[in-house]
Amino acid sequence: MVGPEIERLMQLLSRLPGLGPRSARRVALHLVEKRETLLLPLAKALSAVGDSVKTCSVCGNFDSVDPCSICADPRRDQTILCVVEGVGSLWAMERASVFSGRYHVLGGLLSALDGIGPDDLGLGRLRARLDGSIREVVVATPATVEGQTTAHYIADFLADCGITVSGLAHGVPVGGELDYLDDGTIGAALRARRSF
Amino acid sequence: MVGPEIERLMQLLSRLPGLGPRSARRVALHLVEKRETLLLPLAKALSAVGDSVKTCSVCGNFDSVDPCSICADPRRDQTILCVVEGVGSLWAMERASVFSGRYHVLGGLLSALDGIGPDDLGLGRLRARLDGSIREVVVATPATVEGQTTAHYIADFLADCGITVSGLAHGVPVGGELDYLDDGTIGAALRARRSF
Ligand SMILES: [Zn+2]
Ligand SMILES: [Zn+2]
Numbered sequence: 266m267v268g269p270e271i272e273r274l275m276q277l278l279s280r281l282p283g284l285g286p287r288s289a290r291r292v293a294l295h296l297v298e299k300r301e302t303l304l305l306p307l308a309k310a311l312s313a314v315g316d317s318v319k320t321c322s323v324c325g326n327f328d329s330v331d332p333c334s335i336c337a338d339p340r341r342d343q344t345i346l347c348v349v350e351g352v353g354s355l356w357a358m359e360r361a362s363v364f365s366g367r368y369h370v371l372g373g374l375l376s377a378l379d380g381i382g383p384d385d386l387g388l389g390r391l392r393a394r395l396d397g398s399i400r401e402v403v404v405a406t407p408a409t410v411e412g413q414t415t416a417h418y419i420a421d422f423l424a425d426c427g428i429t430v431s432g433l434a435h436g437v438p439v440g441g442e443l444d445y446l447d448d449g450t451i452g453a454a455l456r457a458r459r460s461f
Numbered sequence: 462m463v464g465p466e467i468e469r470l471m472q473l474l475s476r477l478p479g480l481g482p483r484s485a486r487r488v489a490l491h492l493v494e495k496r497e498t499l500l501l502p503l504a505k506a507l508s509a510v511g512d513s514v515k516t517c518s519v520c521g522n523f524d525s526v527d528p529c530s531i532c533a534d535p536r537r538d539q540t541i542l543c544v545v546e547g548v549g550s551l552w553a554m555e556r557a558s559v560f561s562g563r564y565h566v567l568g569g570l571l572s573a574l575d576g577i578g579p580d581d582l583g584l585g586r587l588r589a590r591l592d593g594s595i596r597e598v599v600v601a602t603p604a605t606v607e608g609q610t611t612a613h614y615i616a617d618f619l620a621d622c623g624i625t626v627s628g629l630a631h632g633v634p635v636g637g638e639l640d641y642l643d644d645g646t647i648g649a650a651l652r653a654r655r656s657f
Contacts, residue, residue, distance in 0.1 A: 266517065266555045268525045270513050274506045280499060284479075294549050296507070297514055297523050303476060308507035310470045315501050317466050318493055327493050328465045353490050359462045361477050394563050 271297065323394075325350050325370030335359075335367055342366040344400045348391065348419060350374055350407060358405065366403075369394065374411040375418055385414070388422055401429040408435055408450075467493065519590075521566030521583075523548050529554075531563055538562040540596045544587065544615060546570055546603060554601065562599075563592065570607040571614055582611070584618055597625040604631055604646075 267275070271293055274330060276458050279289035296304040320326070321333035328334055335341060345366035350373065358364050371386045395402070404419050406412035420430045435453035455458075465470070467489055475485035492500040516522070524530055532539060541562030545551050546569065554560050567582045591598070601613050602608035614635035616626045631641060631649035642650075 266530075267523070267552065268514065268530070270506070270510045270525055270597050271523065274510050276505075277499065277503045282491050283484050283487065285616065288479050290552070291479065291549070293510075294547075294552070295478050297548070300511055300514075303473065304507055305511050307470075307473045308504050310466070310473050311500055311504035313466045314470050314489075314493060315496055315504060320498075326492060327463070327467065329466055334462075334464070351490075352493070353487070356463065356486070356490070372631060413625065 294378065299371055324368045325352070325372060326355055326368060343398055346391075346394065346402050348402060348404045348406070348410065354405060354407075364403075369402075371406075371415070374406060374409075375415045376411050383422070388419065391419075392423065392426070395423070395426050395428060399428060401431060404430060404432050406432075408433075435439075463489075488603070520564045521562060521568060522551055539594055542587075542590065542595055542598045544598060544600045544602070546608065546611075550601060550603075560599075565598075567602075567611070570602060570605075570611045572607050579618070581616065584615065587615075587618065588622070591619070591622050591624060595624060597627060600626060600628050602628075604629075 273320045274296070275286070275289045275293045278284055278292050279286050281289075284292065296307070316446050317329040318327050319329070319331050321328055321331055321336055323336045326333040326335060330337065342365045346369050347355075347358060347364055347366055348369045348371060349358065350371055352370055355368050355370060358368070369391050371391075373381050373386055375381055375383065375386065391402075402419070402423060404416040406416045416432050420432075434457060435450065435456045436457055437443065437450065443451065470492070471482070471485045471489045474480055474488050475482050477485075478656065480488065486514040492503070507576075514523050515525070515527050517524055517527055517532055519528045519532045522529040522531060526533065538561045542565050543554060543560055543562055544565045544567060545554065548566055551564050551566060554564075565587050569577050569582055571577055571579065571582065581628055588597075598615070598619060600612040602612045612628050616628075619626050631646065631651060632653055633639065633646065633650045
């Protein structure tokens, strides 16, 4: 009833994270209404990303240059690598502005359920990067079962490399109310308690 | 830090209804990750909509043909017009499959606050459509102050045309719990009560 072009647009929009059929419909309508100021610029921006953005062959980050601007930046600490699940985690680390080293993007986590094993995460590629200049690998996978299983696997996998393998500390998020935290987090925060 | 192309994409995505900066970031990442299966098809779908979809010169609907497929459909009732605020309302009416006539899209509602007066709604164009074959105009503007002000204005404006001007009934939405309804709706539903 809306014609095949709008129908197709709605169908693709409904596959975006956080958008269901209802919000896809609302977004499609908004785009048609804002043809010049939003729809056409968005089409152009998507094509530009599609044409220019590639996966960094060193770390797995997304950028329009390869190696990515982080890998190519001589001011970044060349002695420390942060291993992350995906580029979303890399972006989160960069936003926090607390890490000055470089990254290694796994592209997933070990998952028996989804059939993702060590070979799928390209750990050989990670090991190949440990050429002597790198002193520490921080595994910043999520604090979930799969994230921690992956972190422990990587720690074992790199055990004979003679470098420090560390993980992010668990605890109460800054600004986090205890009321809304699960027991596991509270337990981890208590066990890792520090004296003032 | 994500490069100018992804930055631009995030900025445009954050202007879509229901998406803030956080969800725009998440959507942008998903799109880059699904370049072949989602990003490029979406760019193509947007261009297709931009190239083909136009505003129906008769009713104001969006379609790839003008007059739109509803206006051009000889099986639709030619004696009744439904006046709606926008194409979103037209889509909602069509989904409900309860109206077999044709539409008239106002493109807005009267609003002193937003400076939208009668001339902005193209009511002359509506009046010009009332050529003798149309017996009734159903004003299906929203049940808000602006929607109802607009409906009453249109009823007055068409008072001398000798046709029936009606409005949608107010009442309890089907499946609606009384607990979550405002007093105005409950009052309207009580006043319009029907015997079983
Ligand atoms: Zn890189
Ligand atoms: Zn039409």
